[in-house]
Amino acid sequence: MNWLTKIKVFGDKIKRNLKKKFPTKEEIAKSDWTSCCSGPLLKKDLEDNLWCCPKCSKHHRISCRQRFNIIFGKDNYEILETPQPAEDPLNWKDTKSYKQRLVEARKKTGQNCAVMIAKGQVNGIQITAGAVNFDYIGGSFGAAETEAFIYGVQNSIDHSTPFVFFASGGGQRLFESAIALAGMTRTTLAVNELKKNNLPYVVCFVDPCAGGISGSFAMLGDIHFAEPGSLIAFAGKRVIQASLNQELPSDFQTAEYVMQHGFIDRIVNRKDLTNEIGKLLEILLKRNSEVNSELSNETSTNIEQSTKAAS
Numbered sequence: 001m002n003w004l005t006k007i008k009v010f011g012d013k014i015k016r017n018l019k020k021k022f023p024t025k026e027e028i029a030k031s032d033w034t035s036c037c038s039g040p041l042l043k044k045d046l047e048d049n050l051w052c053c054p055k056c057s058k059h060h061r062i063s064c065r066q067r068f069n070i071i072f073g074k075d076n077y078e079i080l081e082t083p084q085p086a087e088d089p090l091n092w093k094d095t096k097s098y099k100q101r102l103v104e105a106r107k108k109t110g111q112n113c114a115v116m117i118a119k120g121q122v123n124g125i126q127i128t129a130g131a132v133n134f135d136y137i138g139g140s141f142g143a144a145e146t147e148a149f150i151y152g153v154q155n156s157i158d159h160s161t162p163f164v165f166f167a168s169g170g171g172q173r174l175f176e177s178a179i180a181l182a183g184m185t186r187t188t189l190a191v192n193e194l195k196k197n198n199l200p201y202v203v204c205f206v207d208p209c210a211g212g213i214s215g216s217f218a219m220l221g222d223i224h225f226a227e228p229g230s231l232i233a234f235a236g237k238r239v240i241q242a243s244l245n246q247e248l249p250s251d252f253q254t255a256e257y258v259m260q261h262g263f264i265d266r267i268v269n270r271k272d273l274t275n276e277i278g279k280l281l282e283i284l285l286k287r288n289s290e291v292n293s294e295l296s297n298e299t300s301t302n303i304e305q306s307t308k309a310a311s
């Protein structure tokens, strides 16, 4: 055996060992284990902590149903069936066909499109809520997702409920090109209809939210919440760095950085989100709440004082 063959045999041995060592994506998905800062972590433990790491408090990505379970309580909500427009209108194909990608995404997530709309109650207030599943083609927005968003807005208007949207995803879907881009205008117009009807529109940014999503309806909320550490961007950091030709801060495009620059109102931990959204809606809708009664007490005291001063 010459030296060249020996190296090849040694290389093959390393490859075999590496293959054994690293499980496939499907094996990881089926496993009871996941990982975070301190190494392996039981999915059950993570789930008990609302999919937030107990050590570093990283907010792991969750599906739409997991999101609704947290906001409304387990299975305490109704999923609305959203319209399904024609699939793959451009007959797109690259390394594989778009139709094939859709089949795989549906199998992986159990959803018909990346967006799910549900109705339920938060602090006794009926709301319409929407969420995006990042596992469905990166949470990207095509015609079906746009339709789902508009359907959610229409449901809010029909039933006079606030609209709460958990915005995440990579942006407009490449495989639907201009049709997906038109979604930016259509969702923006839908938000305008909500505002004409004086209905609260609350956005919560969830990691990661980028491209046409943050470039349209997600930035138009009356109030913007965000989960800690979420990536909120339009173009990617590397693209900006390359075009500006200078180093950007390490926390660039994180929720904390974006809040410092005025685009986010409040960063809220996942466990506190329901309560915060509930309290906010009570104030916006002028419902009886502790905050409103405190405010009205303050106002009446001020009126009393000014009346005494006047007399």
Ligand SMILES: [Zn+2]
Pocket (backbone or CB within 6 Å): 036, 037, 038, 053, 054, 055, 056, 057, 058
């Ligand atoms: Zn961690």
